[in-house]
Structures are given as C-alpha cells and as structure tokens.
Amino acid sequence: MSEPTPNPAPDSDPKPAPAATAPAPAAPAPVKPISRGDFLWAGWGMLAAFFAASAAAGARFMFPNVIYEPSQKFNAGPAASYDVGVSTKWLNEQRVWIVRTPSGFYAMWARCTHLGCTPNWWDDQNRFKCPCHGSNFTLGGDVIAGPAPMPLWRTKVELAATGDLIVDKAILENKPGKREHAPYFANYASA
Amino acid sequence: MPTLDLEKIKKEIIDSQLWRSVFRGGVWKDTPRDRAGHIIGNVWLHLHPVKVRPRALEWLYTWGMGGISFALYLILTLTGVALMFYYRPTIGLAYRDIKDLEFAVTLGMFLRNAHRWAAQAMVVAVIAHMVRVFLTGAYKKPREFNWGIGVLLLTLTLFLSFTGYLLPWDQLAIWAVTVGTNMAGATPVLGNEGPLGSLMGMRINNDVRFTLLGGTMVGENTLLRFYVMHCVAVPLVVGILLILHFWRIRKDSFSAAPYVANEEKVDVWPHLVKREYIAAAATVIFIMIWSILQDAPLEAIANPNVTTNPSKAPWYFVGLQELLVYFDPWIAGVVMPGLIVVGLIAIPYIDTNPKGVGYYAWKERPFANTMFMLGVVMWFALIYIGYALRGPNYAWYWPWESWFLNKPAPPPTWSVFGPKGVGAYSMLIGIPLLGAVGAAWMLLPKLIQKELDGKKLMGGFLGLLALFAAVGMAMGRMNATQAGFLLFLVGASFYYGFVLPQRHIRTLDWPRYLVTMVLVTSTMSILLKMCASLAFDIKYVLTIPALSMNF
C-alpha cells in the first residue's frame, strides 16, 4: 500500500483560508495523490464504524429508560422510629430488612443469595433462615449454613435531612470491609 | 360415441402456455434427464444434489433426524403463525387469550397442543441429529464449519423453546423463566450477582439479566421481549442459519461413505425425496395424534408473589438446574453451558482422527465416541434426576416415594478449603494444592510417554479407593452408601478422565491435547462434585470469598 503522505491534505490546511469561496491552491507537485487503496481503507473504516455504532446503539436501545415497576428507592420513614435490632416492617412491601445497630443503620435485601427465596428472621436464634434450601445467615448477613454462596446483599441507605431513611435497592454490596461504610451504612448516633 | 383420450388431454394441458409457465419440463418420461431436471428445476428441491451415495438413503444411517427437525420447524412456523392471530402479549390479556384458544377457537386447543409438542419434539430431534452426525464422524473436514452452525442451531432451538415457555403467562411459565433468567444474573462480569460483576458496576437494573427481562423482574416488558424474540427475531436468525446449514451440506456433499469403491450413485428423485416425504408425513401424523390425545398444560395465572414449590425450569434445562445443586449459579448456569457450546464447536478442530467419516465406527474412534456419548448420557441423566427425583424444596424423592413424605432437613455442609475446613489459612493451602492436582491431572496422561496397562491402572486405583473406604468405614467416618458413591463416581471419573485419555490422546499435539483435557476434566468435575456433595456433604472444595468465587 502507499506510504503515509508527509504533506497535509488540501482541506486540512492549517492556515486559515483567506476567503471561504477562494479556490484551494493546487497541491504542490511532489505530493503523492491519494491512491484508490487509501480511499478504500477509509471507506471500510467508516463502514465498520457505522456498524459498530449501530450495534452499540442497538445494545443501548435494549435498556429501557423507564420501567413500569415500583421504584427501587423508597422512604423507610423516620430513623428514630426504629429500635435496635432487625425490623421486618418493610419486608412484605419492599423485601428489605432495616437493621439498626448501636451506631447506625443498614438495610438488607431479603433475598437468599442461593436462588432468590425470602429468608425469615428468627429473633430467638438471632439468625435468618431460608425456607427453600435451608441457608442460615447471621445478623450481618454472613452465611453460617446451607448452600448460599455468599452473604446477603446490603442495600444503599442514606439518612435524609428530614431524618428519614432512604433505601435504594438497586445499589448493593456484600463484601466485608465495604459494606460497613457509606453508602451501605448510615451513621446514626443513638440518642 | 367418441372415446375420451386421456393421454391426449393430459398432453394438451401440460403443453398449454399456462401449465408451462408454472412448471418447468414437459411430459414426465422418467429418464435420468427428467429426474435430474426435477431436482434442478424446482426451487424447493434444488437444495438437493441430483445423485447421492446409496448409504445416504439408509434409515439406519441417517435416522432421518435432520429432515424431521426441519419438518418440525415448518410445523412450528405454521401453527405458530396461526396462534399469533389470537394471542396478545400483555399480562392482562395473554392468559385469557390462551383460555380462549382452549375454549372458544375452532381447533385452537389442537393448534396450541401441536405447537407445544412439536417444540419439545424438535429439541429431541435436533439432539438426536447431533448424536447421529457425531457418531458417523460427519463433522470432520471439510464439514467443521457446518457442525458449528448446527451447534448454534441447537442452542437457538433451546432458546426458542425457552422464550415460548413464558407466553401462556401461567405459573408454570413465570417460574420456569424466573429460574432460567436468574442464572443470567450470575454471569461473570456482566451479571450483578456474578463474580467481578460488582467491580464492573453491575446492578440489578443495568446488567445482562435486566436487558433480557427489560426490567428487574419477569413482567410486562419481559413478556413483550420474549414474544418478539420468539416470533420474529430468533426464527429469523434460525432461518438464516438453516439456509447456511443446507447450503453447506450441498457444497460439502453428504457425509455418507461409499459401500464399495467406485460405486454408482443413485438418483435423488425419487429415492431420497420419497424417504423425506415419508419422514415428514410420519412426523406430522405423530404430532397430530399426540396433540389430540394430550393437552398442553396450563396452570393458574402467573402471580409473581406466589412461588410454586418446587419451581422447575423447562425439562430440557432441568439438567442445568440440577447442576445448581452442586455448583454456584455462575458455574452451573453460565460457565458449564458456555463450555458445552464452545466445546461442541471445537470438537472438529481437536479431533484429528481421520478415520470413521460417513459410517458408524466405534472401534476406530473409541475415545471420541465414548466421551461424547458420556456427555449425552450425563445430560439426560441430570434431566431425569431434576425432573423426576426432585420434589418440594428440591429435596430428593425416589419415584416410589410420595411428595407428602416428610424429608429430614439436609445435613450441614462444609467446605474442604474454606471456613470450617482444613487449616486456618486453608485458601493458602487450597489454591496451590488444587492447582497442582489439576495440573498433574491435565499433564500426566501425555507426559507418561508409553501406554499404561488400563486394567492394572484401573484395578490399582479402585483398590486404593476401596482401601480408603475400608479405613473410613472401620473408623466409623464413612458408611456403605458413601463408599459406594466414592467407588462409582470417583472410579468413573478416573477411568474416563485419566485412563482413556492416557491410552488414546497422549500423542495429540499440545494445543489440541490441552483443549481436550479442559473439556474432559470439566466433565469429570461434575461427577466428582456430585460425589462430594451427595456422599460427603461438601459444599465447596475451595472458596475465595474476596472474588465471590467458590468451586
């Protein structure tokens, strides 16, 4: 194929043209003309770019921007209304447990990490037990028995200026070390 | 009285401008030229060659399964189009429309039955076609590419069946699809619950499962998406691939080997065409009678708040669901199916044995046939276990046991290299140890240059296992069932995973050898993990919590 041309192409002349309508100066003699091969590469490149862009747009198209589902975010009411321990107040409606510790709040998605059943909180045994395949979890969500492969997911939880807890079930974390900090933990000094 | 000269009338009709404009060729004289012209001059028939080898006409050679699969595809297209006239894919109407088909549409129930049974028959027929092609070595050079197309068509057949499963919008549909699509959420990197998923910022509302469902749960968008995929998008792709598949059969020629050297080929018209017709007609009759006698199931209307117990995937995916008992979802639902598809496509490129093309040759290709059939048998065995032996809470119920029988709670499980496992830093021991065992398993069969005596090897290994089991039983740490599982499953994986590769493929070049061994060892890992889980309550052999990876 042709060597790269050292001279700029006429229409990429860095100097501003004196007038828009002025004809471009004829190319200097030693310039190698753009060969058919160069042009073809550009053509193929643009076609490939077109396909790639279409494919990317097609992929993006498949992600709906609005869905007719309940919002993943919800207001769990005033933080002050929770006692220390596990609250099942939002279990039926939002599938979330609100857990208050002496230093603050975290919320856990009530979905077993094995195959998505809803575990039950057993206050006397201080653990969550899944009815489907018998997974058991600690108060913090760690697996202590059964087939579940990983800890329960904690959701993002924030303390709004009004004192309400805002839970976002779309943003999840379950790794020790990460899940104990914001945004998966809302500090709340016990009054 | 003038006599009616039928021959003359026939000739006049055939020679008329109208007839000749529609049908090519004149009066049929059954000459070789006529027969060839029949194939060449007809757009539907010209995909055939004019002549084929006699073996290609043999029912016992072809099983007719490729043609039957296509006949079923046509039945499905026709019945499917008919059903579309009465079906609206919204959650308020879908179930009611199915009820209407059942109760108020002329032949509606029959068409729905035919569509459902033909779909399930097609899954079986396509798998049978693949088995036939494998056993006759018909995927070997120059047909490697067409085998790959075939594997894609099998995958798409399963996907078509799966997308159709949701459309009646009953409890069976929604929970089978929920179980099936939850596996997509466990895709590594692209799924919100898969390994590395959260590193990539995957969440419940932006991962691959979300795209598939069009939402975070099976709902209105999912129904519409599955409808469009089921009725338009996937059949279109299948149609394109089918054209490619047929065209390549024609170009690569039929695989059937000659019976004798320089044998005479036979005319496709009428010899092959009449066989195809009989196969297609038998398929139609079979589906019709099945549809008359057996109604397609329809349960209560879908209710996302009420999970059925047990929830099972469609039967052809129940094997994968059964794997979920032994492996984490990302392995059972994503890696294993991926390995199956990629491994199948890779087969023609790693099987260098030139023998056994176009005829059944068990003795000439013992390794390939054994491993492939082992895979097929395992697939159906897992389906049987998942479909017939799993009851409420997915507990194990023998066929003679009632589902009302009280099953004791499953015993606690443990991990070998993990919490409550071996040693305090069990991960630090586990990774190098398992790595070493895996590497030795992968490499040893080839590194041992000369062929070992299979019988002695097997005897020695089983003896070791039996000794181990005997010690375990004497110490009271193992019971007879556990010993049985150990001998059978570990023994089988040693035979298929070590003895056979050592005997047959140690002369293969390194890249092909390694790819083969990856496929062999991952198949054996299923047997080993089943043994560990069923007999010894081992949950994981190794867990790496930091990466959400467990094995």
Added chain:
Amino acid sequence: MSYRKAFIASNALMLAAFVWAFAKDFNAEWKPYQKQYYQMAADEMEKQAAAEKDEKKAAELKAEARKMRRTPLEIKQIIANDLGRFDRCVTCHVGMDEYTNTTLKNSFTEHPYKAHPKVDTALIKAHPFSKFGCTSCHSGQGLATQVDAAHGWVKHWEKPMLKGATIQGSCVKCHDNFETLKGAEIAAEGKKLFNKHGCQGCHAINGVGGVVSVELGDIADKPFERIAGYNFKKIRIDGKELPNEHHNNHWNLQNWIRAHLVNDPAAVTPNDPFAHYNAEPIPPSGMPDFREELSAEGAEAITTYLSGLTKEEIIPYRYHVTAAKAREPQLTGAANGKRVYEKYGCQGCHGLDAKQGRRRFNAAGEGQKEYDEKL
C-alpha cells in the same frame, strides 16, 4: 412395505388424524346442551300451540318453534366490561340468556336448562345479567365451555363456583351494608358470629382487629400454592376425608376456611418448622378449637362471610354500596367491660363470658409436642 404403499398409508393417516382432530373439536361439550335446550323450548311452544284456540296465534307459535329448532349453535357470552367478566355460562344455560329467553322464565327444572330463579325480585332486577355477568356473584370460570372447567372443578382454577348459601359471600364484595340486606342473611350471620366468638381478637379485617394471626381482609384471594395439599389431607368435613386430591370441587378455599371451624385447627395446620409442605416455615396453628361453641350452621355462615373478603377484584367505585358506621353503645360499669371484652375479641381465646381460661395457650409448647407425636 413399498414406498408407494407407505405414501398412500401416510396420506390416509394424515387425513384421518385431521378428521379425528376436527371431529373432537367439532363435538364440543356445550353443543348437545344448547341443542337440547332449543328442542325442549320448541316442544314447549308446540304444546302451547296445540292448546291455543286462536289459529293465528297458534301458527305464530309453531313458526317460532320451527325457528327455535333451527337456531344455529354458537358460543354465547355476556360481556360485563366494568367488572372484567366474559361469561360463557349462557352457552349451556340458555334459559338464562335474555336474547333467547326474553322473559328469563321457563318451566324446566333441570340444570342447565332451568331458568334463573327469582328473576322478578328486586335482587335480580338490581343486578341485570348484562351488567354483572354470572361469575361476579357465582364465581367459577366464565371463559370455559366445558362442564368441569366452567364450574371450576379442575386443577389450577382457584375460584370454583360458589355452592348453596356461600354465594351470599359475593354480596360482601360490594355491599358494605350487607348486614341489613335481604338475601344476605347468612353472610350477615357469619359476620355476627365472627365478632361474637372473638375471631377479630387475632384476625384483623382490613386493619381492624388483632395481629396475632393472618389478616383476613383478602382471605378469598389466598393463592392455592399457599395452602399445602398436605393440609387438605388432614381435613375432615362432616367427619369425612375430602376426596380427589386436586379437584377444586373439594380442595378449595371454602373448605379450607370451613376446616378451621369444624376440625381442631392444630390438625389442619400442624407444625412444619422446616417448610416441608409450605412455602415458608409454619408453626402449629394456635387457633382454639371452636367445635364446642360453634354449630355446623355457624361454621357455614362464617365461611360464607369470609369467602366474600377479596381485594383482588377491581370493582369500580360506582358499584360499591357504602354503609353508615354503626354507633357504639355508651355503657358503664360491668356492661361496658363486657362490651369491650367482646369488641376486641378477648373471647376468641378466653371463651364466651371468659369461661374457657386460656385456650391453646402456647401452642408450640409441650402440649403440641405430644399432639405431633399422636399424629
């Protein structure tokens, strides 16, 4: 067999299979019923014509009868859009189709030919079929055109046809004032007994009542998956086991409610701590045994009342009939204590007039263990 023979045979078989399929579809279950109705109605008219003295009228009747006999068979349906009902019941129950039987009356006594009873009453006049369909009151599967399926006596149809007095439960769906309605006496009695025996002490209805056990405001919508078949196997109604595993004629919600009142509830819902039969772990029922206090009629009345408590059906506002809240009596002293005792349902556990002590106290405790072993 030669291919020529196989060709002929397979084509013959295809044709035969098609004829079989079509015949099966053509001989639909509803057709003989509809046909029989037209015959019977025509016979009736001809009888009238024979008795008629006015010849012109007799000829008219005869012509009408001939027309009736020749009426083409069709699937008839009542579309009650407001209530989301598409009821094909009139396909067989032709006497209740106001276009075929304009007076909605006939002299037949057998189902499905018999006309709807009491069509002249204010009750039916207020609920015209064209606006309410059939299943709004009677329940069942309106879309179906086969006997078992239409009455809901099949697997996977959760709302079988309401039988006998239980149909009064349907009044409860829209009429908040059902206690004062003529024709809903049994449902009204049910509500009265519900409160008299203190059920509300443990079971709230629409948020009113105790939270000890499940809320019953939507008990009629309880999905079948939540009632284990295992429990039905333990139910005895009239001292007999329920037949037919999944047949909704017997394994249905009404029997589920009834079973709690005519059995020892601990037998209906025994301990299931590992969720072997239920979707979630279920402790043994702590509900007291009401068989001593409650007659069979009483159990029936409560069942009737509860089968109308639904939230699943979206009933347009204009179909609702509201009721004024009853004023609470102003009492003092012991009389007021009795009123409070009964209002909050204390008698549910402690018995009428507090004569039962503490019934089924701590059901998961020692006594239950013995009970489980006895089973």
